[in-house]
Amino acid sequence: MQIFRPQADTIARVVLVSIALLPVFVVGLAYAIVRSPYVTAQNETREQPIPFSHKHHAGELGIDCRYCHTSVEKARFAGMPPTETCMTCHSQLWTNAGMLAPVRMSLADNQPLRWRRINTLPDYVYFDHSIHLAKGVGCSTCHGAVDQMPLMRQAAPLTMGWCLDCHRNPEQYVRPREAIFDMSWTSPADQTEKGKRLVAEYHIRANLTDCSLCHR
Template structure:
């Protein structure tokens, strides 16, 4: 029986099939890395200005709430406005090249486009204020932000990770007055303290789907 396809054609066909397989494999790897919450852990997120929490918190002693003004009363912590930045930087480091985008933003009345480090999917509802008022510290979800020269995600923020706290809040809750204290350590057994605070703050172990998926 005569050969239907020539050898060069078969070779080209094999190379095309191999190329298609490699292409879609690469797409799958990239797609998985994009969705994998672990992929972003420990990797600084590039911002319009290389903002250092370590410098502003540890060196200058600025409280979280000075920049994140709505964290106690809203579902969002809020990004600092340029006006907040300029309350200090209209007086200090005014000519620093790295602050040029801040000065330009202020002069042109255009907000800086900060990138979210902790960007949950749109189908997940999270409220900062309720967690703050129930005694969950910033460091529990955001890690030691006060030690970060550039900001990165410290926790996976997966559903299973969130549920580990919702199922046993006594392991994580702290007195409300220490929510913003990044160095706080319990003076007694955490579980004993936690059980007392769970009752005092009326914390309920909410694990129903409708709590986060509305």
Template sequence: MAQIFSARADTRLRLAVIIGLAIAVLAGAAGFAHVRSGAAWAIGRPAPQPIPFSHAVHAGGLELDCRFCHSGVERRADAGMPSAGTCLGCHDRVWNVTAQFVPLRAALARGTAVEWASVSRLPDHVRFDHAAHTVAGVGCESCHGKVEEMPRTVRAETLSMGFCLDCHRDPGSRQVTAASAMRPHGLQARRHLHYGVEVSPLTRCSTCHR
């Protein structure tokens, strides 16, 4: 029977298959690296805000306590956002005439809050609770980074499921950073022992998913 492919065509075909496989592997590795990197989670990218607010100025320079503007952190699931009135306490006279404060005056006139964009928002199927963490002594910095040094607020951690579970599996062993402005005491997670075996409710799906 006559050869269908010449020896040279055979070599070329093999080469094409090998190159094809190599490209597939590289593309897969690049995709994996992208997902593992911060880029896929928008780490370090500020959101467009109605007013160019700076934590570096207010929480850093002026040393305002986080709770001054986010009063829910110790009591509620939501950290809460400052009302327009909170800003006006200082910016009532001189500064509110500048263009930067137009959205603030508009919110005040409407009797609503300024519509800030979020850099931390989780999908709707995830439940989060600030009070549970703050009371346990987990500082803001563990999840939000050094906010008091940020001229524009950015996401510092992925806030992915893996990030949450990394700590929930064993919160006691983690180097937990206390918020410089809040200075909570050391981390003390509740431990549940059942016949001497530790069962952690912190890794149960229903803890974070409704």
């Protein structure tokens, strides 16, 4: 008398293989979720006090990054412009525009606009804008084509692996000093060769993957 059906052996094999593969699937799924835009917030836009367009200001009008982000070359933080910077132009242009009412109110009440940070890092990560610019890392390398963004978004995943890729291969990302703020700059065909020369010129040290550089 046959106790098990003919398919029982096949079913048992499938079950055993599934049990063996389950941990691999779970780990892979967790890894994919952690690297997904759902967690990293890549390409996410956030509501702001006013719908400020970098495409219009930086792209169409050609306003330099440093006009608003005045501390980017000398401090950890790029800095946000005070209301007075906005009103330098808007006391003369679009003075009654409805969307600029929060700017006018900010000036009248002497209260800063509450901008929401787009590119955020965990509290245990140390990042300094000034040293990256001094070593030839351009704005668009991390922030993307800001001059083409009607609303600002996080262009890069900002994961540890993404940062380490640059720290391990800086010659692939550094650019000439005059191109730091050039949003249209692209790597030339001989980037590796030129990048190695720039790495030497900027005195970029070799131990860029030391934990203490970013975790202090």
